[in-house]
Amino acid sequence: MIELRKADQRGRGEHGWLSSRHTFSFANYYDPKQIGFSDLLVINDDRVAQARGFGKHPHRDMEIFSYVLEGALEHKDSMGNGSVIVPGDVQLMSAGTGVTHSEFNHSANEPVHFLQIWIAPNVKGAQPRYAQKNFSEAEKQGKLRLVLSPDGAEDSLEIRQDARVYAGRFDGAESAKLAIGADRFAYVHVARGSVSVNGVAFGEGDGARIRNERELTFSQGDDAEVLVFDLRNMESSEFWS
Template sequence: MKIIHHKADTRGNANHGWLKSRHTFSFANYHNPERMNFGVLRVLNDDIVSQSQGFGSHPHRDMEIISIPLEGDLKHKDNMGNETIIKAGDIQVMSAGTGVMHSEFNNNPDQPVKFLQIWVIPNKMNVEPRYGQITVADNAKPNDFQQIVSPNKDDEGVWIHQDAWFHLAKFDQGVAKEYKVKQEGNGVYVFVLEGKAKIGDQVLEKRDGLGISDTDSFKLEALENSEILLMEVPMSLPQ
């Protein structure tokens, strides 16, 4: 088993006033050649957007973009005709494909919105742009791995153009479960949203990340009541 540990306070830091963002991997003005990606997981941004502020309309292409709100309400609008609100308990996916324009704003006038923005390099380029949104809280699985992203249109969660599976783990203190890697050659990036967890001898605090590869399974133990995001992705970049 190979592991790479990213402590929360070693992430890139951007403060634009209205936007505070921590970057696990190189992004915008944060560049670290040792932190470009974990397999096809290219971006993991931990964003806080001030009241009624946000990102104006901007383009993306050939990327699977996943947004997971943690607190507050985020308003999305795009040139595909979608205008929606996503909030904690929801998950949004956008296949940028041949190109899409979208904007994201804090829909709350009295509180910041906190969300994760995750980019996954797709296994198919130049696809037709697509938008999807579901409420994953409706199918919460306490003390188990709840699948929220998969490569399959008919499977649980949203689907993306990549052999990747994301799970949320909301574990009570003392709960330990084995995660089994779904596809040979994949790795798993574990990101602690709340609480404290342990994998092997490695203790993970809030907002720590741990990349795990070259194994077919590992045990995740909650040392406190914890919420943890597991992102299983191919480790080989598309050719």
């Protein structure tokens, strides 16, 4: 079953320098029907004005990753990391016992468009850690590239949860299939463009909870870029219970 949620149903946050769309409840946006899905808690679709950003702030016990679509995002944190994240990069910060960080638009002239995504970890109080890796367009074009996994499989980044995240790009006649275990859920988010998933049309910003589907087929893409989350079979995370 594919439970489609259209882009215009997401929460909105307009702050002048920041235009944000919230897939799940976050900050001032609250919807009791949208409190994450399995261990996936946050998908924020953020556009940040030039030379602006999120000042230093703390996190703990959360797996946080950023996926840049356009522009460049500058990162600094209390672990001593400093980097610039560009399209193709996946940045993963495991907050563990606690970390402070800031994220700013690296450009003085162009906006940055990126996704910030939170996944509940499977352990509390772990040592904070940071990783960043570039996945080329060729690795994702017409296929689904594993970018996050619990064991670092296929040279993906290692996340502290039984979750796998795939990134793919689809255009024209390109297609790909992804097997989903019988005891697993999935979530699909279309970052840009449009694509068909098992015959269901998705547009930019659309997402879907997916249950009881053993295989997902991506086809009929029009400059589509997608993220696919392979998740535990549970409606909401047990982490905070």
